[in-house]
Amino acid sequence: KFLRLMSSGIWQRGKEEEGVYGFLIEDIRKEVTRASKLKCSVCKKTGASIGCVAPRCKRSYHFPCGLQRECIFQSFCWKHRPVQIITSNNCRDSLLCTICLEFIEPIPTYSVLRSPCCKNAWFHRDCLQVQAINAGVFFFRCTLCNNSDIFQKEMLRMGIHIPEKDASWELEENAYQELLQHYEHCDVRRCRCKEGRDYNVPDSKWEIKRCQCCGSSGTHLACSSLQSWEQNWECCECRSILYSAGEFQKAKKHALPNTNVGINDCLLEESSPKLPRQSPGDQCKDLLRQGSKFRRDISTLIIELGFQVKKRPKKVFINKANFWNSALDGFRNQNFNPSYTIEIVYVNENDHFGREQPGSKQEFLSLLMQQLENSSLFEGSLSKNLSLNSQALKENLYYEAGKMVAISLVHGGPSPGFFSQTLFNCLAYGPENTQPILDDVSDFDVAQIMIRINTAATVDDLNSLINDYYKYLEFIGCLRLITSISDKYMLAKDILVYHVIKRVQAPFESFKQGLKTLGVLEKIQTYPEAFFHIFCHKPENLSAKILSDLFTVHTLSDVQTLGFWNSYLQAVEDGKSTVTMEDILIFATGCKSIPPAGFKPNPSIECLHMDFPVGNKCDNCLALPITSTYKEFQESMDFAIKNTLRLEKEENSHFI
Numbered sequence: 233k234f235l236r237l238m239s240s241g242i243w244q245r246g247k248e249e250e251g252v253y254g255f256l257i258e259d260i261r262k263e264v265t266r267a268s269k270l271k272c273s274v275c276k277k278t279g280a281s282i283g284c285v286a287p288r289c290k291r292s293y294h295f296p297c298g299l300q301r302e303c304i305f306q307s308f309c310w311k312h313r314p315v316q317i318i319t320s321n322n323c324r325d326s327l328l329c330t331i332c333l334e335f336i337e338p339i340p341t342y343s344v345l346r347s348p349c350c351k352n353a354w355f356h357r358d359c360l361q362v363q364a365i366n367a368g369v370f371f372f373r374c375t376l377c378n379n380s381d382i383f384q385k386e387m388l389r390m391g392i393h394i395p396e397k398d399a400s401w402e403l404e405e406n407a408y409q410e411l412l413q414h415y416e417h418c419d420v421r422r423c424r425c426k427e428g429r430d431y432n433v434p435d436s437k438w439e440i441k442r443c444q445c446c447g448s449s450g451t452h453l454a455c456s457s458l459q460s461w462e463q464n465w466e467c468c469e470c471r472s473i474l475y476s477a478g479e480f481q482k483a484k485k486h487a488l489p490n491t492n493v494g495i496n497d498c499l500l501e502e503s504s505p506k507l508p509r510q511s512p513g514d515q516c517k518d519l520l521r522q523g524s525k526f527r528r529d530i531s532t533l534i535i536e537l538g539f540q541v542k543k544r545p546k547k548v549f550i551n552k553a554n555f556w557n558s559a560l561d562g563f564r565n566q567n568f569n570p571s572y573t574i575e576i577v578y579v580n581e582n583d584h585f586g587r588e589q590p591g592s593k594q595e596f597l598s599l600l601m602q603q604l605e606n607s608s609l610f611e612g613s614l615s616k617n618l619s620l621n622s623q624a625l626k627e628n629l630y631y632e633a634g635k636m637v638a639i640s641l642v643h644g645g646p647s648p649g650f651f652s653q654t655l656f657n658c659l660a661y662g663p664e665n666t667q668p669i670l671d672d673v674s675d676f677d678v679a680q681i682m683i684r685i686n687t688a689a690t691v692d693d694l695n696s697l698i699n700d701y702y703k704y705l706e707f708i709g710c711l712r713l714i715t716s717i718s719d720k721y722m723l724a725k726d727i728l729v730y731h732v733i734k735r736v737q738a739p740f741e742s743f744k745q746g747l748k749t750l751g752v753l754e755k756i757q758t759y760p761e762a763f764f765h766i767f768c769h770k771p772e773n774l775s776a777k778i779l780s781d782l783f784t785v786h787t788l789s790d791v792q793t794l795g796f797w798n799s800y801l802q803a804v805e806d807g808k809s810t811v812t813m814e815d816i817l818i819f820a821t822g823c824k825s826i827p828p829a830g831f832k833p834n835p836s837i838e839c840l841h842m843d844f845p846v847g848n849k850c851d852n853c854l855a856l857p858i859t860s861t862y863k864e865f866q867e868s869m870d871f872a873i874k875n876t877l878r879l880e881k882e883e884n885s886h887f888i
Contacts, residue, residue: 238295238307239281241266244564271307272297286312302342304391314389316340327352330375331359348386349379352810360387364394371399385827409823417441419449419467420456421531421830431826445470457529468532530762533755534829541748546572549588550596556603560632563639570639570749585785592849594831595822597645599635605650609633609739611674615652615768618736618743619809630739634746642750644832646825647766656733656767659744659753660760668732669739678731685724694720774813776801782826783837784855790839790858795857796865797837811873819847819873820854844872 242263244254251257258284267281275295283292284307291309293301301310308314318340328333330353336344337356347353353376364372364387372387373380384394397403416431418440425438426432432440437454441461449467451458456465466474496764546569548562562568576591609624610616624630657666658661663739673679681701688694694714698705705711710726712719733740748751756763772778779801785794804816814824821835833854845868846855859865 238265238298238305239263240283240285240292240307241281242586244349255437274298274301282307284309296800297552300328304342305393306391310504313391316346316390318346320641321756327354328354329354329359331355331363345387345390345392345767347374347376347383349374349382350378351378357390357392360392364392364441366400369394397690415442415448415450417450418452418455420451420529422455423452425452441465443467443470445474456532468535469535514793530766533759533828534641534644534827535763537750537752537755538644538829539540540571541573541643542571544572545575547575547577549597550591551575551579553580555599556706559600559636559789560629563632563635569634569836570635574639574643583813590850593643594645594827594852595849597640598823600638601648604633604636604648607633610650612652612672613674614650615671616650617652617655617672617674617732618739620739621734625742628742631746632744635749636746638747638749638752641752641828644827646823646827649766649768649770649773653764653768653792656760656764658733658740659747660756660763664738665742666733670728671805672732673728675731678727682724685720685727688717688720691715691717694723696775698723754755766828774825775816776805776813778826779813779816782831783820785837793839793858793865794837796862799862800869801867809866811877813874815877819845819876820849821847821852822849846869846872847876 240260242255246254248254250259252733263281267279269278270280270283270292271278272280273292274290280292280294280297282295282298283290284303286308289309289312291311293303293309294362295305298309300796302313303309304313325363327338328334329336336354336355338344340346341530343357343662345355347355355375359479360654367373369384372384374383382653388394416430416432416706418425418431423429427438431438431452438452439461440450441453441456441458443449443466444464445466446469450470451465451467453459453461457466460745474858512885546567548568549558551558574596576593576596578589578591580587599642604610605616608621609617609619609629618630621629639645641647652672654668654672670679670682673682681697681704684697684728685694688697691714694717698711698714705727708727708730710723712723712726714720714723718722718734728753744753747756776798780798800809801813801816804811804813808827817826821831831852833852835854838853840846840855843856845857847853848855850871857865857868859868
């Protein structure tokens with residue numbers, strides 16, 4: 233059809249029902265004969281029926297060749313086609329195409345056109361052509377001012393084909409039927425519904441709630457810890473827009489009593505000036521009493537914190553031979569900004585060529601959390617409390633440790649997972665509302681003193697113990713007059729509170745200040761239940777299903793190799809391999825557990841013709857070897873993962 237329309241030697245001489253859409257058969261044959269004598273200026277073959285209409289221009293070309301060389305209707309060649317002239321050169325570096333909303337350079341070319349009626353309206357030619365075909369002559373107009381006459385005249389001049397027909401949406405039967413349908417799909421990162429993401433049961437926890445802003449994303453009530461349909465919910469995309477626009481005000485530490493607002497309303501609400509000031513104890517009780525209103529998914533909270541991170545990169549240079557000190561230097565650098573995107577660069581002080589090696593940010597943050605857990609800043613076996621280290625306090629290391637934890641969470645790294653419940657409660661509710669337990673005491677001698685006091689049977693036995701430890705009790709300010717045997721409990725409690733809380737008050741305040749980085753402490757105090765698990769418990773054990781769901785296949789991969797991969801995961805889970813699930817994750821991503829907010833980018837798998845697997849920790853990509861048998865696949869995976877991690881462990885042992 234377009235070939236007949238654009239051929240230079242033929243026109244519609246008949247009626248619409250005659251010949252082929254008005255083109256007479258006799259005329260078509262004559263045009264074919266004429267075109268057979270003309271050579272295309274592009275491909276140099278005959279049959280070029282389209283000629284340039286510019287005077288004295290003898291170029292002819294085929295219709296596809298003309299498109300290739302950017303010729304336009306009415307049959308202008310690439311040398312004589314009309315161009316748009318811009319009188320003002322005050323254009324910005326880039327503007328949005330007002331149809332597809334993609335950035336374009338505001339320079340008039342063949343593929344970029346400007347509206348004649350709106351100075352800031354720019355379009356891709358392809359976008360305009362698609363819109364013109366869909367809208368037709370009756371609805372094709374400027375997207376900003378709705379002008380049709382001037383706009384269509386200019387677009388016709390620039391070669392945009394505008395068909396004389398009604399709009400496609402007017403011709404299609406029930407064209408607006410989809411507007412009557414509701415979005416019913418759960419889009420959260422981890423859907424908890426066993427029936428699938430499309431499962432929807434009204435008036436239950438598996439009812440799908442749509443985003444209150446866009447309506448085109450959804451979640452099961454249970455998947456986002458929503459207690460009722462009345463609670464507001466926004467998808468991650470809309471929440472990022474609201475956050476960057478300043479709509480999310482900083483949440484208050486205390487809960488607002490007697491309110492029926494949802495979680496998101498609490499984020500937006502400022503406390504009333506008539507609200508009486510609450511004591512710390514009341515705040516803690518309100519948080520516990522109204523905890524259901526403050527339950528939110530931890531991954532959502534971490535993602536919200538991540539909205540503060542700007543795309544501007546900041547390099548942090550890490551010397552593997554001196555990991556801890558180089559990390560400290562990087563964070564203490566006056567040019568370091570925790571809200572900038574962190575780029576890890578490994579350097580070697582023995583490399584005289586000064587070569588730099590890009591590193592995985594998540595691997596670096598994982599090593600940093602391991603360093604903190606094993607450092608002298610904390611004491612205890614599994615559940616740790618802050619220690620009293622005068623040198624570390626002098627060097628402000630407790631502040632840096634708090635900042636490191638905050639940065640790790642916000643930038644997508646792992647959570648600590650080693651805090652004691654007492655330490656977490658001090659951070660979330662305040663030391664004055666926290667009661668430590670005997671397990672928090674890591675000093676054997678102090679623990680023995682408390683045990684002996686608690687097991688004293690008579691007042692005389694208790695007074696004898698006080699005499700034995702008189703200097704110690706006087707030093708810590710816990711001497712008291714004993715009048716009955718029940719006083720032993722208050723004495724033991726005083727010793728416990730001093731040793732676990734009061735003794736480390738200075739390190740605690742310094743650590744707390746560091747944890748305020750990027751608003752992490754405030755988020756913890758607002759949603760303590762959500763953060764408790766990632767601060768005080770290690771992540772869930774990995775399974776074959778978790779890893780299989782974690783890795784995605786982006787490209788067309790070998791089906792047999794993917795089958796080997798799933799069988800290998802099951803074998804590792806069953807203990808039939810020398811590696812573990814954590815080894816596989818470390819090999820591919822540098823992390824031994826899944827961060828609270830997930831990986832970015834998402835872990836992926838590709839299948840390549842090679843002897844051994846390759847893990848790209850910067851991109852979280854695992855390349856699997858294509859083998860003929862499963863035995864070869866398993867041996868290749870075991871050998872590569874085991875030996876790679878062994879070499880990395882030997883290397884890391886020098887700096888961790």
